[in-house]
Amino acid sequence: MAKWYQNITELYTRKGFSAMIALLSALLLFSMLSFISSDNTYSIERFQLSPETIRSSKTVEDTMKTEQDRQAAIEATDPVYVFQDDAAENQAAWVQSVFESLIAAKQQELDEASSENAIRLFRDELETLSADLSNVLTDEEVQAMIEQPLSALETSANLLSKDVNAKLTEPIRSGQLTSVREQSVNEMRNRLPYSQSFETALAKIIRLAIVETEIIDEELTEERKEQAASQVEPTRILQGQLLVQKGQYVDREIYRQLELSGMISNQTSYIPFIGIALLSLLAIGSIYGAFLISKGTKKTKMKQLAVTLLVLILATLLMVITSLIDDNFTLTIAFLFPTAFVAMTVYLLTTERHAYVSIISVSLLSGYIFKEGFTSFLQTDIALYNLVGGLAGIFALKMISNNAHILKASAVVALINVLFMLAYLLLSSTSITMKDSFLFIGLALLSGMISGAFTLGTLPFFESAFSILSTMKLLELANPGHPLLKKLLMETPGTYHHSVMVANLSESACEAIGANGLFARVACYYHDIGKTRRPGFFIENQTNGYNPHDHLPPETSASIIKDHTTDGASILLQNRIPRPIIDVALQHHGTTCVKYFYFKAKKEHDAVEQENFRYSGPKPQTKEAAVISIADSVEAAVRSMQQPSSTKIKELIDSIVSDRVNDGQFDECEISMKDLVKVKESIYSTLQGFYHERIEYPKETTK
Known part of the structure; x- marks a missing residue:
């Protein structure tokens, strides 16, 4: 696994590699979320019995029913009528004008003793006065009108105009016209006993004279209809609404509602998948955003991104599996999901910021994955449950000091989960039995403990696969009871003391420049472990003034001294110490020269190659290795x-x-001159505390 990851890290320097990793993770997340999409569909045909009871999985507007309701509201809106105040006067005047024309024609007949000219004159007047009346009057009726005496015509004119005026002062609508006209005609016939032809003519005049006095205001009526339509609420098929019972006959209307709700299996809706895609991008994008703004080397940032994404994918897979088996239980087992697993694992392997972002993402996803029934988008209680548990895990880990305390942190998470569950049960509107309440509390308790177990179980995998030294692993290696540190203390006490001193100097200096102080301290504990193979050849372990180098050629002595880096790497590798610490053991002297034996050799003979007295390296590759080399x-x-x-x-x-800088020892790491100034100040300040000047106490005198 480590070799596989080493090959992958070669791609880190390629542009866009991090974005590609994030995109692939989003696609994988999209695939898992799509698999458990809750939009159930059914194979149902029209005019058959429904195989099961079906409820709508979402709220959707029934546009057809809404339009029908709006049309019904429009049709139910009464038209707005406007009374014509001048209708009575105008129509009465019109009646008078008709008879005035008739009387004029009658007068001409009397003067000329010619009815034909009188009829022609009357027809001409009617064409101008009322073409409709001219069209409906027959020649026989006109002849009958001309033949009437002037007194009859005048009487008829007065009676008809008064009657029309009286009738039109009352509201008359189009539907009432026929009855009002016939009533007036009947009244006229009862009051004027004339010939049938003349009465028929008078009846036609009355029918044309009586018109609507209340007409529809089209503009205002249209406004009322639009207002009525706008006040109709859209008809919706609500989420969870019963569409059809099992065994019920599926008619056209039921089938239409099933189609509209997207419950028919032959329908394909891409809208939910667009939402899932956006949700996936939101979850992965937040983690990628944390990667972009985080500090550190590109390799370190890529490890953090890869670990966070992998933990999120594994957690999502676990949630998907849990949701698939959830239907087999009478109550939800979503509360059994290890709420703090993601937060604790990411916190221990990367940074606190990544842990916060990851728990927000996993809470969002859990709310969608574990939604039940007809929740519109998220099961908020599950989402909050995971969020609170994850935050509790992060806060708890801030107080721990070793791997064993992960279990204590999980106990804190379990306690917080139980408190949340109690609040959930007490505030829930659903009636829950005492037995179910204890089951829920048990699930919350187990969730917290499983979080710790999962974290402990997966940490070694991630540490090995990504060559990551977690805080927990570093604290474990810093334990003085570690076999190698005990070996160092027992066999090379001087080197042990030197390593502890270098650790103190390195830790504070690394923290001053933003490097990993804890890693530097632990690496210092092991950086000189190679000296345990030949402890007596190193001055800090020599006793009684005996120095074996006094009897060896300088070349041999230099070779022994140089070998302690490669010997240390070999010992560390055999004891499965993480690679970053092995790298420090190899790099803490870089390719510097063992000057003491080099100058000793030069005194013996001038033909000395300095390269033979230099460490094999490599030069420091990280800020921590550079700081340790200076402190050492x-x-x-x-x-x-x-x-x-x-x-x-x-x-x-x-x-x-200065000597290290001039020798190019820091050319292969990212430490800057500004960092070196801070390192010097930090080391000087720490040494001041160790080697401060002491006052000389006076000697005691005896009397």
Whole structure:
């Protein structure tokens, strides 16, 4: 697995690789969420019996029914009528005008003794006055009208105009016209006993004279109809609404509602998948955003991104599996999901920021995956349950110091889960039995404990697969009871003390420049483990003044000294110490020269190649390795000083750092000159605490 990951890391420097990883994760997440999409469909045909009871899985507007309701509201709206105040006067005047024309024609007949000219004159007048009346009057009726005496015509004119005026002062609508006209005609016939032809003519005049006095205001009526239509609420098929009972006959209307709700299996709706895609992008995008704004080397950031995405995918897979078997239980087992697993694992392997972002993402996903019944989008109680549990896991881990305390952190999570569950049960509107309440509390308790178990179980996998040294692993390696540290203490006590001192210097210096101080401390504990193979050849372990190098050629002595880096790497590798610590063991001297034996060799003979006295390297590759290399040399040099003072220590630190810079030892790591200034200040400040000047106490005198 480690080799596989090593090959993958070669792609880190390629542009767009991180975006490709995020996109692939989003696609994988989309596939899993699509698999458990809750939009159930059924194979149902028209005019058959429904195989099961079906409820709508979503709320959707029934546009057809809404339009029908709006049309019904429009049709039910009464038209707005406007009374014509001048209708009575105008129509009465019209009646008078007809008879005035008739009387004029009658007068001409009397003067000329010619009815034909009178009829022609009357017809001409009617064409101008009322073409409708002219068209309905027959020649026989016109002849009858001309033949009437003037007194009869005048009487008829007065009676008809008064009657029309009286009738039109009352509201008359189109539906009432026929009855009002016939009533007036009957009244006229009862009051004027004339010939049938003349009465028929008068009846036609009355029918044309009586018109609507209340007419529809089209504009205002249209406004009323539009207002009525707008007030009709859209008809909706509600989520959870019963559409058809099992065994019920599926008629056209039921089938239409099933189609509209998307419950028919032969329908394909892409809208839910668009929503799932957006949800996937939101979850992955938030993690990718945390990656973009995080600090550190590109390799470190890529590890953090890969780990966070993988943990999220694994958690999602676990939630999907849980949701698929949830239907087999009478009450939801979603509360059994390890709420703090993602947060705790990501926190331990990456950063606190990644942990917060990941728990928000997993809470969002859990709300969708575990939604039940006809929840519109999220099961909010499940989402909040996971969010609170995850946050509890992060806060609890801030107080732990080793792997064993993960179980204590999981106990804290379990407690928080139980408290949340109690609040959920007490505030729930659903009636829950005492037995079910205890079951829910048991699930919450188990969830917290499983979170710790999952975290402990997966940490070794991630640490091995991604070559990550988690905080827990570092604390475990820092334990003085570790076999290698016990070996170092027992066989090389001087080196052990030196390593502890270098660890103190390195940790504070790394923290000053934003590097990993805890890693630097632990790496220092093991960086000189190679000296345990030949402890007596290193001055800090020599006793009784005996130095074996006094009897060896300088080349041999230099080779023994240089070998402690490769020997250390070999010992660490055999004991399965993580690779980053092995790298520090190899890099803490870089390719520097073992100057003491180099100059000793030069005194013996001039033909000495400096390369033969240089460490095999490689040069420091990280800020932590660079800081450790400085602290290692400074501590050894200060310890060898006879009377260290503040000035001497400061000059020594400056000299060592300058020498390393001039020798190109930091060319392969990202440490800057600004960082080196902070490192020097930190090491100087720490050494001041170790080698501060002490006052000389007076000797006691005896009397």
